[in-house]
Amino acid sequence: MKRHRRAAPPSDSADVPLPGMARRFAQFVAKTLAIADMEIRKLRHDPTELATRAIQPALWLLIFGQVMSRARVIETVDMGYLDFLTPGILAQSVLFIAIFNGISIIWERDLGIVHKFLASPTPRAALVLGKALGGGARALVQAMVVIALGAMLGVHMRFDPLALAGLVLFVVLGAAVFSSFSLIIACLVKTRERFMGVGQLLTMPLFFASNAIYPTAMMPRALQVVAHLNPLSYQVDALRLLLLPGYDAVPHLGLAHDLVVLTVFLVMMVIVSARLYPHIAR
Template sequence: MAKVFNDSVMSLPGTDSALTFRRGALDWEATYGIWRRDLKKFFREKSRLWGGIARPILWLIILGSSLKPAISSSSLGSTGIDYTHYIFPGVIALTLIFTSIQSAISIIWDREFGFLKEVMVAPVPRLSILLGKALGGATQATIQGIITLAFAPLIGLWLNPLVLLGLLGTMFVIAFALTALGIVISSAMTSFEGFGVISNFVVMPMYFLSGAIYPTESAPFWIKPLIYINPLTYGVDALRQVTIGVGVHDFWFDMGVLAVFAVVVLAIALPLFNRE
């Protein structure tokens, strides 16, 4: 206990951060800090990486190969399309939505274990915190998406480097929008009790209504509105255009819808997140 403390470290004159730091509307260093922490934890949790490998095997190899003989390519809206190729963008979308929502759920986790308080008492704009979370979730989901891409050659889908680059950007935009959605949900939730509800009533319906594993053009009229308000519909459409060149909307229209969705959703999340 008998230590001599040199207080020069803690009392250097004139360098007090409170006096020299000029705060803007956004605090990018805080955003970076939150992003970096989320990624550190992502790479430490090996189980999540394994989930990223198991999902494509299950959906692409097992489901895709089994359904392939039963589904004619003409029912997919275009002739000469292999069913496994058709659902490949859908499997990427599945990976993105799962990882994005899961990473946004960490807000509830952080609240439960107290860490969120450390963030909330810091002199940091709330929007910068949410941006850090959204960018962190988007990055994690994109990494998982890249793992899924590694399965493309197994179903005989060869993607050239330019397509891969395009996919990277597309995946990131989709993942950002989905993480933003996850942030709204976890800002509104107060405990883990609602977790199962989310995965059953948000993630799965969004997935089935997105056109990821079957075309939704021939869906009954009363389901159509749900398809149109589903952001993942546009995500899957964009991914499908980049990977196999088939799609319903214009690619940039899809991207625009996702961007607007992300902004709107973050605007809703902000007051929810900021509650006492």
């Protein structure tokens, strides 16, 4: 008589398929990272862009920061004004890079790349989030330039591993917020000329209506309301808490609060930009 072999019991290894929700999430993350990798590779082809963008934050620290430190017209409690300013200029450089990130999809539309993306099974949210994270990688390079310049100017900063990890998180998160906002603008205006005009129109109001160069307490009441609605204020607050040893004594919002607010902003921006993304091809 033939002997029947028992079937081997199912293995607990990676051969077992993931549940549907987990598998879809893993695919979403993989596609998001693939898009982000494409954006980072563009940076290697044109490194001069970051070099030219480093000029503006350098001028703010070297000229504005030095002059205002000597004038002492802005009260910053127990720290020097240049110390107070440096995280604000770091956030400004992130904003100025990220807010123009959306022009890339206008170029991609003209080259026919957007139509290929739309025909692919990649989720729209993965497309826009990947581009936003790519903008975060660009901002990290800029952040290193600003921090190095601040250190050369004698700014007192902490460089312990936890502070640096938090710095990376909030630079990438803030850049992703403004990059996805930039994608919304690009999907609405659809041309390079109008996009550049709107981007230049928005950058300075976002910068000045934040706590980047002066404390929120110094602002008029109406401007304080605007500053609390401005995601840049939360990024600046987090960067100061992470970088400046003496900022704990200054009234602040708290890292957890900053993280939650920026994450909510990012989710909203990604949802809106994902809905608008197909419009760029029309």
